[in-house]
Amino acid sequence: MPVSSEKNPLTAISPHQEVQVYGSANADGKLNELKTDSSFYTICLLILTGDTARGVLFPTMWPRVLSMGGDKVTQGLTVAAFSFGRVLSSPYLGRWSHKYGYTKILTGTSFTILVGTIVNAMARTNTMLIVSQIIIGIGSGTLGVTRAYVAERTSGTEKTYKMSRLTAVQYTGFTVTPFFGSLLAFYFGNTETEYGPFIVNKYTAPAYFLTALAALCAFCLNFCFNDYKRSAAEGGYEAVDGKEKPEEKKPEKREDMDMRSIANWTEVDWCILAGLVLNVFTKGSVGVYETLGVGVAVNTFGFKAAEAGYVVSSCGLIGVITLLFMKPIAERFHDTKLMVGGIAVMILSCLMLVNWTGGEMATWRYYVAIYFMYATGYPIGHTAVLTWFSKLSKQSSEGFLQGWFGSAGSFGRIILPAASGVIAQYAGNDTLFISIAIVLALTWAFVVYFYEVFTRLTL
Numbered sequence: 240m241p242v243s244s245e246k247n248p249l250t251a252i253s254p255h256q257e258v259q260v261y262g263s264a265n266a267d268g269k270l271n272e273l274k275t276d277s278s279f280y281t282i283c284l285l286i287l288t289g290d291t292a293r294g295v296l297f298p299t300m301w302p303r304v305l306s307m308g309g310d311k312v313t314q315g316l317t318v319a320a321f322s323f324g325r326v327l328s329s330p331y332l333g334r335w336s337h338k339y340g341y342t343k344i345l346t347g348t349s350f351t352i353l354v355g356t357i358v359n360a361m362a363r364t365n366t367m368l369i370v371s372q373i374i375i376g377i378g379s380g381t382l383g384v385t386r387a388y389v390a391e392r393t394s395g396t397e398k399t400y401k402m403s404r405l406t407a408v409q410y411t412g413f414t415v416t417p418f419f420g421s422l423l424a425f426y427f428g429n430t431e432t433e434y435g436p437f438i439v440n441k442y443t444a445p446a447y448f449l450t451a452l453a454a455l456c457a458f459c460l461n462f463c464f465n466d467y468k469r470s471a472a473e474g475g476y477e478a479v480d481g482k483e484k485p486e487e488k489k490p491e492k493r494e495d496m497d498m499r500s501i502a503n504w505t506e507v508d509w510c511i512l513a514g515l516v517l518n519v520f521t522k523g524s525v526g527v528y529e530t531l532g533v534g535v536a537v538n539t540f541g542f543k544a545a546e547a548g549y550v551v552s553s554c555g556l557i558g559v560i561t562l563l564f565m566k567p568i569a570e571r572f573h574d575t576k577l578m579v580g581g582i583a584v585m586i587l588s589c590l591m592l593v594n595w596t597g598g599e600m601a602t603w604r605y606y607v608a609i610y611f612m613y614a615t616g617y618p619i620g621h622t623a624v625l626t627w628f629s630k631l632s633k634q635s636s637e638g639f640l641q642g643w644f645g646s647a648g649s650f651g652r653i654i655l656p657a658a659s660g661v662i663a664q665y666a667g668n669d670t671l672f673i674s675i676a677i678v679l680a681l682t683w684a685f686v687v688y689f690y691e692v693f694t695r696l697t698l
Contacts, residue, residue, distance in 0.1 A: 277463040282385045283408045284459055285345060288452040289379035290412025292352065293321060293529060294555075295445040296359075297417040298548030299424050301533045303442045309365045311534065315660020318530045320369045322652035324376020329383055329646040336384045342466040344384065346457050351378030353453035360437065360446035371446075378453070382409070382645040386629070402629060403565030406622045410562060413529070414555020414613050420445045421548030507631055510696055511640065513689070514628035515647040517578070520682045521621045523651025524585060524675055528612055530656040531663055531671070535592060539668065540605045550609050557614035565622060574627035575686065575693045581620020582683045588612040589676035593669050630697040 304314045328348070336344045355374030362368040386405060424441040431440040439447065536547035568577070588611035591604050628644055655675070662671045686693065 277459075278465040279389070281456075281459045281464045282388055283405070284452075285349070285381060285456055286385050286405060286408045287412045288349075288352065288449070288456050289381060290409045291416045291452060292356075292375045292379055292412075292449055294413040294416035294552075295420040295423075295448055297413075297529060297551065298420040298533060298544050299442050299445065301537075302544050303368070304365060306442075307363070307365045307368070310660075311531065311664040312660045313365050314534070315530050315657045315663075317365065317369050317372055318526065319653040319657040320372035321376040321379070322526070322649040322656075324373040324378075325380040325382075325649035326376075326646050326653065327373075328377045328380030329649060330643060332380055333383045333387065336387075340466045341384065341388060342460050342464060345381060346460045348378045348381050349453050349456040349460065351375075353378075353450055353457070356446045356449040356453060360443040360450075375449075376649075380645065380649070382648075383640075383643070386625075386645075402626045403562050403569070403622050406618070406625060407559050407562035407565075410555065410618055411559050414558060415552050417548040417555070418552035419448065421545040421552070423448065424545050424548075506692060507696060510693065511628070511631055513685075513693075514624065514631060515644060517624045517682060517686070518621075518628070518644055518647040519651035519654075520678055521582065521585070521617065521624055521651070522648035523655030524589075524679055525612060525617050525621075526652035526656040527659040527671070527675055528609075529652075530659050531668070532609070534663075535668055536605060539592075539594075539600060540602050542602075542605070550606065551613060554609045554613040557610070558618035561615065562618050562622060565619075568619075569626070573694055574623040574630070574697060575690055577619055577623035578627065578686050578693075579683065579690070581616050581618075581623060582679055582686065584611050584616030585620060586676050586679045586683065588616055589672045589679065592672045593676075627693065627697055 300317065301314055304310075304317055309317075332344055332348065352375055355371050355376075355378055358374060359368065359371035362371055386402065389402070389405060423444040427439070427441040427444055429441075431438060433439075437443075437447075532551060533544050533547045536542040536550070537544060542550070572580075588608045591608035591611065594600050625644070628640075655678075659671055659675070662674060
């Protein structure tokens with residue numbers, strides 16, 4: 240198969256570049272189906288672990304920060320630290336996976352998560368807790384890599400369907416696993432057990448749970464996973480006389496998104512940038528709920544921290560079920576229409592948490608707000624943004640562009656949660672949720688205004 244000389248200037252990868260696959264194959268040269276299935280399940284496990292790092296710690300994060308002398312600002316920085324780690328690693332992991340293969344890179348990130356969880360469990364100050372969050376975030380910056388592994392092999396509505404499956408797994412990680420964090424908090428209560436330098440209590444048990452998951456990921460990557468890497472491109476290698484050497488550079492035409500010639504960008508280029516911006520605000524908004532969701536439940540509605548975790552995980556489970564039925568939904572509604580509807584529901588969720596009268600707020604409003612955000616608005620709206628963005632980008636560039644897409648989402652989870660802690664601390668929760676509603680309303684208006692263009696380019 241010939242390799243095109245027309246390469247994406249951002250990735251130096253040809254749009255029709257061959258991919259060399261390493262793994263067992265049958266007589267027809269096709270990958271062993273059992274091995275391929277185990278590879279997909281391994282990818283799902285990696286995504287689950289990366290976002291369980293947020294979910295399982297959710298119910299006890301706020302009480303733990305308070306117990307070590309922190310406030311809402313500290314909580315915002317602690318939540319943002321995880322995404323800061325993801326921003327640091329995401330752009331590089333996509334390139335490295337193309338150059339060195341997936342197994343080496345993903346095994347390394349699994350061990351990074353393992354180290355981060357141990358530091359988390361042994362943290363005795365908020366500073367060390369923030370450092371551990373950064374380390375875990377660096378190890379969890381593989382969303383672009385794992386999505387690209389699947390996206391490069393799918394197209395059209397199948398891509399929407401497959402991406403929704405991955406999003407369902409990711410969503411399970413950070414919305415359903417708070418149940419396990421609440422369960423561990425209930426089980427350990429106020430008891431504490433020491434094993435040498437390791438202390439096991441309601442705050443550290445979730446971290447050790449993540450340690451076991453990270454070790455399982457490393458095992459599956461080396462025994463149940465089909466690796467592959469690109470064999471003929473800059474950043475990839477081809478075998479020559481039993482050795483690998485870089486392919487010689489060839490002249491290239493810059494016809495795709497060129498950061499040095501913005502005046503020459505096409506509609507697709509601008510839409511790719513728009514997709515990154517949409518990801519910042521949709522993921523950043525749900526990051527605000529991660530930051531202060533437990534605090535609002537406890538201080539405003541009278542819940543216990545574990546009870547708040549149960550509410551989020553229950554609504555998150557409904558969201559996962561919604562994502563599992565994305566195939567018929569995607570066949571009936573275009574991604575752009577789903578973005579409009581999903582973001583609108585997210586706006587309603589924020590407005591439900593505003594105390595408009597100044598009196599006591601009914602608990603049903605918290606249930607409805609969490610349902611709107613976790614069960615319908617965010618899972619549908621953000622999955623639509625993800626699949627729409629994936630259809631825009633060329634398949635050969637998926638690893639790089641998905642890496643930037645993941646970084647954009649992490650950037651949103653840094654800025655909005657950190658800002659939300661400051662706003663809530665000094666201006667109150669009502670001001671915070673009104674502000675988030677306004678940000679989402681502007682995002683919604685942006686999608687509506689460019690509705691025709693967004694739809695036409697991804698039909």
